[in-house]
Amino acid sequence: MSASRLCVLFVASLWMTVGPRAAAADDAAPTVRPIGDLLTLTSDAISARPLVRIEGIVTVAEPLLVQDDTGAIFVNDLAVWSKGQPSAAIRALGARVGVTGRLTPGGFVPMILADAIDVLGPGTLPPADRVELGTLFGGAATGRRVAIEGVVEGTRGDASTWVLVVESAARRLFIDLPKKIFPDDPGGLIDARIHCAGSVLAVRNTRGDFLGPVVRVVRHEDLTVVEPAPSTAFEAPLVPLEAIARYRSPALNGRRFRTAGTVTCRVPGEFLCLQSGLNGIRVSTLDTQPLAVGDEVEVAGFLDSSADVGRVVEAVVRRTGSGPPLEPLPISPADILRVNGEAVARGAMATPSSYEGCLIEFPARLVDLQVHADGGWMTLAAGETNVDVTFVGPSFEPLARLEPGSRIDVKGVVKLDFTESRSGQLARRQPSVERLGVLIREPGDVRLVEPPPWWTPRRLLAAVAASLAAVVASLAWIWSLRREVAIQSSRAADEAAARREAAVDYEITLRERNRLAANLHDTILQTVTGIGYQLKACLRTAGDGSADATEGTTKHLDVARKMVDHAAEQLRGTVWSLRSLPIEGGTFHDSLQALVERVGAGHTAGITIEYRGPHPDLPDYVVGNLILVIQEAVHNALHHGDPRTVRIVIHHEPGRPTTEIEISDDGCGFAPGSQRGPSQGHFGLEGMRERVQRIGGRLVVESTPGTGTMVRATVPQVGVGGTPSHVTVS
Numbered sequence: 001m002s003a004s005r006l007c008v009l010f011v012a013s014l015w016m017t018v019g020p021r022a023a024a025a026d027d028a029a030p031t032v033r034p035i036g037d038l039l040t041l042t043s044d045a046i047s048a049r050p051l052v053r054i055e056g057i058v059t060v061a062e063p064l065l066v067q068d069d070t071g072a073i074f075v076n077d078l079a080v081w082s083k084g085q086p087s088a089a090i091r092a093l094g095a096r097v098g099v100t101g102r103l104t105p106g107g108f109v110p111m112i113l114a115d116a117i118d119v120l121g122p123g124t125l126p127p128a129d130r131v132e133l134g135t136l137f138g139g140a141a142t143g144r145r146v147a148i149e150g151v152v153e154g155t156r157g158d159a160s161t162w163v164l165v166v167e168s169a170a171r172r173l174f175i176d177l178p179k180k181i182f183p184d185d186p187g188g189l190i191d192a193r194i195h196c197a198g199s200v201l202a203v204r205n206t207r208g209d210f211l212g213p214v215v216r217v218v219r220h221e222d223l224t225v226v227e228p229a230p231s232t233a234f235e236a237p238l239v240p241l242e243a244i245a246r247y248r249s250p251a252l253n254g255r256r257f258r259t260a261g262t263v264t265c266r267v268p269g270e271f272l273c274l275q276s277g278l279n280g281i282r283v284s285t286l287d288t289q290p291l292a293v294g295d296e297v298e299v300a301g302f303l304d305s306s307a308d309v310g311r312v313v314e315a316v317v318r319r320t321g322s323g324p325p326l327e328p329l330p331i332s333p334a335d336i337l338r339v340n341g342e343a344v345a346r347g348a349m350a351t352p353s354s355y356e357g358c359l360i361e362f363p364a365r366l367v368d369l370q371v372h373a374d375g376g377w378m379t380l381a382a383g384e385t386n387v388d389v390t391f392v393g394p395s396f397e398p399l400a401r402l403e404p405g406s407r408i409d410v411k412g413v414v415k416l417d418f419t420e421s422r423s424g425q426l427a428r429r430q431p432s433v434e435r436l437g438v439l440i441r442e443p444g445d446v447r448l449v450e451p452p453p454w455w456t457p458r459r460l461l462a463a464v465a466a467s468l469a470a471v472v473a474s475l476a477w478i479w480s481l482r483r484e485v486a487i488q489s490s491r492a493a494d495e496a497a498a499r500r501e502a503a504v505d506y507e508i509t510l511r512e513r514n515r516l517a518a519n520l521h522d523t524i525l526q527t528v529t530g531i532g533y534q535l536k537a538c539l540r541t542a543g544d545g546s547a548d549a550t551e552g553t554t555k556h557l558d559v560a561r562k563m564v565d566h567a568a569e570q571l572r573g574t575v576w577s578l579r580s581l582p583i584e585g586g587t588f589h590d591s592l593q594a595l596v597e598r599v600g601a602g603h604t605a606g607i608t609i610e611y612r613g614p615h616p617d618l619p620d621y622v623v624g625n626l627i628l629v630i631q632e633a634v635h636n637a638l639h640h641g642d643p644r645t646v647r648i649v650i651h652h653e654p655g656r657p658t659t660e661i662e663i664s665d666d667g668c669g670f671a672p673g674s675q676r677g678p679s680q681g682h683f684g685l686e687g688m689r690e691r692v693q694r695i696g697g698r699l700v701v702e703s704t705p706g707t708g709t710m711v712r713a714t715v716p717q718v719g720v721g722g723t724p725s726h727v728t729v730s
Contacts, residue, residue, distance in 0.1 A: 029053075030100065036070025038103055038110060046110050049102045054112070056099075057123045059145055060199045060216055061091040066099060067126055072143030072199065074111040075099050089119050093218055096123035108204040109142050125219070128197030133171050139210035142202045148175070148215055149196075149226065151254040152189045153302040154286075154314035162186050165314060166194070167254045167302060176201070176216045177223070190314070191236065191256040193227035233300040233316045234258060241276040245303060245310040252303060259312065260298045262326055264359045265413045265441050266291055267392055272317070273357050273413050273439070274299070275326060280357020280413070285315040293441060296321035308418035308431040309356055328361035328411045333385045333436050336360075336414065340433045354416065360438075361411045363449065371400040378440075380410065388437040390415075398443045405452025411445040412438035495696040495716070502694040506621030588623050592648070595631055603638050605665075606645045613652040618659070622715060625691045626661060629699075632684050633663040633711040641667025641709060652717070658697075659717050664710040669703045688713075 030053045038052060056068035064075040079101075081087055090097055101114035128147040135141050150168030157163065162182055164175040175196055177186065198217040204210055217223050230236060236256040244259060261274030261281070268288045274281055274297065283299050291297065301315025336355045343350035364380035364387060375391035376399070389412065391399075402408070415438065418431035440446065538557055592609060600607045618626075630648060637646050643665035651660035675685065685701060688711070692699040697715030 032098070034070040035066070035068050035073045038073060039071050041103070041110070043105070046103055046105050049104055051100070052103050052112065053098065053100045055120065056097065057126055058091060058093055058095045058097060059125055060201075060218055061093060063201075064091060065143055065199055066097060067143065067145065067199075069126075072145075074106060074109070074143065075101070075114050075117070076111060077114045077117055080114050080117050090117045092119075094123050094125050096120040105208075108139065108202045108208050108210050128222075133169055136173070136200065136213050137171060139202060139213070141200045141213070142210075143200060145197060145199050146215065147195065147197050148173070149193065151191065151193050151256075151302075152186075152229075153256075154190060155186050157185075164189065164194075170254070170305065172304075172306070173212065174214045176214055178216075178218070181218065181220055182223075189225070189229065191229035191233065192225050193255075195224050195226050197222040230256075234298065234318065236300050241274060241281055242279040244281065244312075245305055254302070256300055256302055258298055258300045260296070260320065262323075263291055263293055263295045263297055264326060264357075265392060265439050266293065272297075275358055278329075278353035278355070278358060280355075280359075281310070281312060282357055283312040283315045283317075285317055287315070287317045289317065289319075291317070291319060292322070294323050294325035295319050296323065309416065326359050328359045329355070330362070331355065331360050332362045333382045333387050333438075336416075337385060337433055337436060340416070344432045355414045356416045358414050359411065360414055361409065363407065363409055366402055366404050366406045366408055368404060369399065369402055371396050378446075380408075385436070388435060390437060390439055392439050392441055396440075396443055399446055402446070402448065403452050406448055407450040409447040409449055410438065410440070412440045415439055498694060499696050502625070502696075503619065503621050505694065506624060588618070588627075591623070591627050592630065595627060596634070596648070599631060599634050599638065600646075605638055605643050607634065608645065608647050610647065610649045612649060613654065618715075618717065622695050625695050626713065626715070629688045629691055629711075629713055630661065630663060632688050636684055637663070637665040637667060637709065641665050641669065643667035643708065657717060658714050661713045661715075662710060664708060666708045669705050669708050671705055672701065672703060 030051050032053050032055050035054050035056060038054070054066065054068065054073065056066040056072075059065050059067045059072065064077055065072055066075055067073075077087070077090060080090065089095070096119075098118040098120055099112055099114050100116045100118075101112045103110055104113055105111075126145055128145045130147050131141045131144075136146065148166065148168060150166040150173075152164050153167050153172070154165040155162060156165070157179075160179055162177040162179060162185075164177065164186060166173055166175050175198065196215065196217050198215040201214045201216055202210055203212045203214055233256060236258050237250050237252075238258045238260075239250055239252075241259045241261050244257075250257070259274070259281070261276040263272055264275045264280065265273040268291075269286055271282055271284050272291065274283060283301060284304075285299070285301070296319070297317050298320050299312060299315045299317050301312040304311045304313040339350050340354055343354070362382055364382040366378060367381050367386075368379040370376050370378075371391070374394055376396050377391060378389040378399075380387040380389055389410065414436065416433050417435040417437065419434035596607045596609060634646055634648070637643055644667075646663065646665045649662040649664075651662065689699045692713045692715065695715055697713055700712045700714075701709070702712075703709040
């Protein structure tokens, strides 16, 4: 699918989202307006998406372009397709159509998101206007049918379109030829002068900046040859390399010419550099025939003077001979810059040469280096001059061994970057050399003369800095060690006291739990048994339809309801008294497995237990508190997170002083700080944190909305007091 088609589909989808909403606010049928009036509306008026109607002639089918006597506008007709209207009828070239829809800013020029398109009858394509190239390249002619005359310099092609590269009055533009209309390869048009009529499309970026025009030709008869191309490319006039674009150079009028020289550098399918004497030039070519540095070649191509250095583009190449590579000119980058600078000051040509495109050799010192699979670069210091070096092609890995500071000899092709200078108050076209670069062809173009000395000023400074840093670090370490000893001593005393307090609290809680269990048996269990009795009595009397049976059933249900209320009150008071959970004589593994089975009953989420490493011996009060923390975390995940899975992971590595428990889920998560706490009657997270702190540990809760929640409890492996649980899990 073409880029223009993708753009149409995107804007149409936007219309299908916001368009109907806007259309509902304006039920009145709009009057027909000239397209030129719509194109002159302000940005604010267009952004309001007014409902409009136009009538005109279809000049391009894809993207759909409609033109009247005042202008042309692009139309997005995707919404019309969705209503089942055949696209062929509304996209017929020359058809007269009426379009109703919303005016939108579009990509560069305004466009209409069509809600309805009416075929009003047949018509004819409007005549193609001749426009100034400034209007064409400024974007003001976008959408209109225009007439272009120029010389074809090259061709491209993709699955659906041929593209002609055309030079017109020293400006280069592209002509689109749909392959449905022009099935034959247009390569025979290269170097022919053509005349074509077509509609102007815009090349733009995502900011809406106009980058250049493309002319779409939609009929075979709209492309005619004014002057045919020579039978072969190498019949073009010969221009010596040193005379290209010079005074009294042959008048080319945009046509192809030939030149010759020795190959000094080449990237197949991209470019090659030619040199003749002290003159060099870069040649852009798609030619991939095998050529070697030193080959004598002849090229036929077109002059490109759009940059500050004349170049040959869209060239074809033929080899005329071979020989040894040219010997490089021994000249320093500073001398090249001096020669060009003096020429700018005199307003004259550089003598004996500017050295652009010439092969040179010079000594330098390596400052920086980067080598990658497709080439690389170097920064060199040649005296007081910095030189940017580019590796042309792959296989430069041997240069990666060079170290900054190395002294090297370099061979390469000069590449000058020019900038425009200003003189006085008048800006003159007087380019001066801004930067000197060099193209390196192969690793052999760089020869190591002297590696950098090991004891460099940088390394000396680094050694002094390292020594000072070591002294400072030692003093800081001694001070930090003394401070840490004091902190750890205080912390150890606090932790020992906390563990003793936790052990006592656990024993007291265990005894209290046993007492509460007895209370539950004597109160709530008996109450629930009584409720069961009342419900059975109801069942016995439910089958008798007498008034007495009905009254008895009501009485039994009333008694059962009161007993339920009583049981709830008893249970509420009992639950708040629970603070710990014993392991009931079993192993840590058994208690955890029983907990998972009990808490997970009735839930669809899967709960898994994973042990990483052997579990250490822990006192009962530590195990009991951990079981309660895990229970609360799993309960919170199942009731608040709606997860698919809940994972319980017990971490222990031999030699580590702590055991780590992680409870994680893939539920909805929450924003930390937004959860309800004790002030709202929710004690889960606060209770878990208190339990872990009482046994000398640390609790961390991490969660992000949409990514689940993770609770991590880290506790010491050896407690103070209590009886070890003797649990070993493998």
